[in-house]
Amino acid sequence: MRVFKFGGASVSNYEKVQNLGNIIKQFPDEQLLIVISAMGKTTNALEKVAEAFFAGKKEEALQLFRAVKLQHLDEAKYLLVTHFNPLMEQFNNFFTEVEWLLHDQPVRDYDYYYDQIVCLGELLSTSIVSAYLNEIGISNQWIDVRDVFRTDDNFRDAAIDFNFTQQQVNAIIKPLFTNSNIVVTQGFIGCTDENESTTLGREGSDYTAAVFAYMLDAESVAIWKDVKGVMNADPKLFADAQFISELNYDEVIEMAYYGAQVIHPKTIKPLQNKNIPLYVKCFADASLPGTVIHNNPVKNLPPIIVIKQNQVLLQLHTKDFSFIGEQPMSDLYEMMAKLHIKPNLIQTHAVNLQLCIDDRPDKVEKLALAASNEFDVQVEKGLTLLSIRHYNNETIERLTAGKKIELKQQSPETVQMLMI
Numbered sequence: 435m436r437v438f439k440f441g442g443a444s445v446s447n448y449e450k451v452q453n454l455g456n457i458i459k460q461f462p463d464e465q466l467l468i469v470i471s472a473m474g475k476t477t478n479a480l481e482k483v484a485e486a487f488f489a490g491k492k493e494e495a496l497q498l499f500r501a502v503k504l505q506h507l508d509e510a511k512y513l514l515v516t517h518f519n520p521l522m523e524q525f526n527n528f529f530t531e532v533e534w535l536l537h538d539q540p541v542r543d544y545d546y547y548y549d550q551i552v553c554l555g556e557l558l559s560t561s562i563v564s565a566y567l568n569e570i571g572i573s574n575q576w577i578d579v580r581d582v583f584r585t586d587d588n589f590r591d592a593a594i595d596f597n598f599t600q601q602q603v604n605a606i607i608k609p610l611f612t613n614s615n616i617v618v619t620q621g622f623i624g625c626t627d628e629n630e631s632t633t634l635g636r637e638g639s640d641y642t643a644a645v646f647a648y649m650l651d652a653e654s655v656a657i658w659k660d661v662k663g664v665m666n667a668d669p670k671l672f673a674d675a676q677f678i679s680e681l682n683y684d685e686v687i688e689m690a691y692y693g694a695q696v697i698h699p700k701t702i703k704p705l706q707n708k709n710i711p712l713y714v715k716c717f718a719d720a721s722l723p724g725t726v727i728h729n730n731p732v733k734n735l736p737p738i739i740v741i742k743q744n745q746v747l748l749q750l751h752t753k754d755f756s757f758i759g760e761q762p763m764s765d766l767y768e769m770m771a772k773l774h775i776k777p778n779l780i781q782t783h784a785v786n787l788q789l790c791i792d793d794r795p796d797k798v799e800k801l802a803l804a805a806s807n808e809f810d811v812q813v814e815k816g817l818t819l820l821s822i823r824h825y826n827n828e829t830i831e832r833l834t835a836g837k838k839i840e841l842k843q844q845s846p847e848t849v850q851m852l853m854i
């Protein structure tokens with residue numbers, strides 16, 4: 435059994451869905467669990483629906499939602515003939531659920547509504563792909579992953595209940611493979627014990643695939659992407675990015691931690707725990723070998739460059755000139771934990787500290803306010819965090835030329851610089 439994951443870029447239009455079908459045809463006798471993300475930029479579009487709804491702009495929310503519906507209906511029309519009508523029944527149930535919600539007034543937190551609306555992207559894309567595969571003779575079963583993945587109610591960043599989910603995988607998913615070689619389901623979404631939809635954090639479908647692989651003891655996971663494999667930098671930012679054929683789990687977990695967008699940071703742990711290899715494969719050309727990620731050491735890696743935009747620097751100075759000891763640090767970490775803020779870089783000095791985080795306006799303001807009880811706080815926005823693993827002087831000089839460095843942290847393996 436293998437797990438395949440197709441991201442939004444790999445199902446963004448009908449031609450891509452047809453290509454997905456061609457890839458699956460190349461594995462005729464394999465048992466495959468296929469995890470799929472929302473089509474193209476659907477998640478962003480649904481975020482806009484959630485924002486408009488929560489801002490009380492009902493008509494705007496409904497209109498934005500209509501655009502999402504139409505786009506999916508268009509895709510379905512291109513791809514389906516005999517399976518079109520059954521799909522429409524399924525679609526209508528999904529649409530009605532969200533439209534009912536959009537006609538209500540928001541009375542709960544934004545994050546709750548976000549998840550109830552945004553989860554639709556994956557439900558729609560998987561329904562289309564499943565119907566299309568059946569249409570072209572690749573028999574498969576569609577599963578609503580919300581019946582399987584149980585999470586807590588930390589909406590937008592829900593944590594999986596591993597014990598319950600494993601039981602559901604054993605009870606629901608494993609028996610499916612006695613009748614069918616292929617199961618199609620959603621990445622990124624789950625469900626609470628109160629039957630509320632949840633999401634696992636943006637780009638979380640890679641993580642879903644890894645958790646399924648862990649729970650099914652899969653022989654491997656393949657993540658199909660719009661790149662040849664993992665490169666030493668984002669090829670959209672660096673035209674000369676080099677392809678890397680082999681990496682180990684530690685390296686990839688570090689890359690993801692520093693913000694490389696190629697693989698979701700939580701993906702590696704479940705795979706490492708059962709030594710399941712991860713392939714990053716080229717969606718446009720399945721014959722290319724892709725990158726394999728495993729447990730063995732890999733030597734002679736080139737400098738690996740990760741760039742994170744939209745960073746905020748908080749400069750905190752103790753109000754009474756007391757040292758930055760364990761108490762102020764523990765207070766600060768408690769504030770960040772409450773707000774679910776992950777520090778990207780922290781540097782402490784005698785009476786001040788510098789903290790770099792992602793620019794999530796709601797969270798930055800709340801943190802600055804909470805910290806202002808104990809510290810004088812200055813906030814600087816619009817920064818870029820550059821991380822280079824296996825760095826050399828030439829690479830550092832090339833990437834920092836003409837930039838002002840606000841913060842620098844260096845270990846023998848990694849250098850990080852926060853720059854304007």
Ligand SMILES: Nc1ncnc2c1ncn2[C@@H]1O[C@H](COP(=O)(O)OP(=O)(O)O)[C@@H](O)[C@H]1O
Pocket residue numbers: 440441442443444471637658659660661663664665666667668669670694695696
């Ligand atoms: N080191 C890297 N190697 C390869 N691709 C990278 C790297 N860093 C960032 N990327 C970006 O990751 C994108 C693929 O990931 P993603 O957008 O998540 O795809 P999908 O949504 O289809 O899963 C590529 O288009 C590329 O721009």
Ligand SMILES: N[C@@H](CC(=O)OP(=O)(O)O)C(=O)O
Pocket residue numbers: 440441442443471472477478555621622635636637638639640
């Ligand atoms: N659709 C979700 C989940 C996801 O993982 O997407 P992708 O595989 O396209 O990065 C998102 O955009 O965040």
